Amino acid sequence: MASKQGFGSMDEQKQREIASKGGKAAHAQGKAHEFSSEEAREQGAKGGRAAHESGNAHEFSSEEARKAGRKGGQQSQGRNQ
Numbered sequence: 503m504a505s506k507q508g509f510g511s512m513d514e515q516k517q518r519e520i521a522s523k524g525g526k527a528a529h530a531q532g533k534a535h536e537f538s539s540e541e542a543r544e545q546g547a548k549g550g551r552a553a554h555e556s557g558n559a560h561e562f563s564s565e566e567a568r569k570a571g572r573k574g575g576q577q578s579q580g581r582n583q
Contacts, residue, residue: 509517528534537545553559562570 509520512520525534550559
């Protein structure tokens with residue numbers, strides 16, 4: 503097994519901080535990829551399929567699904583007003 507060095511050896515929080523700074527800089531320079539709604543939907547579906555196949559996806563109970571649906575409906579109603 504290879505030992506972790508550099509970025510890979512940092513704790514997860516430090517990695518997130520550095521990656522966040524890089525993302526903000528790329529957006530500020532206009533070099534970051536901006537996902538369209540369709541691209542975001544496709545990538546989200548791809549990630550969901552991968553999570554289910556690997557057994558890492560969260561399985562919603564009926565009650566959790568109802569709560570999420572109600573919350574989503576309330577948010578979209580606020581945007582349409």
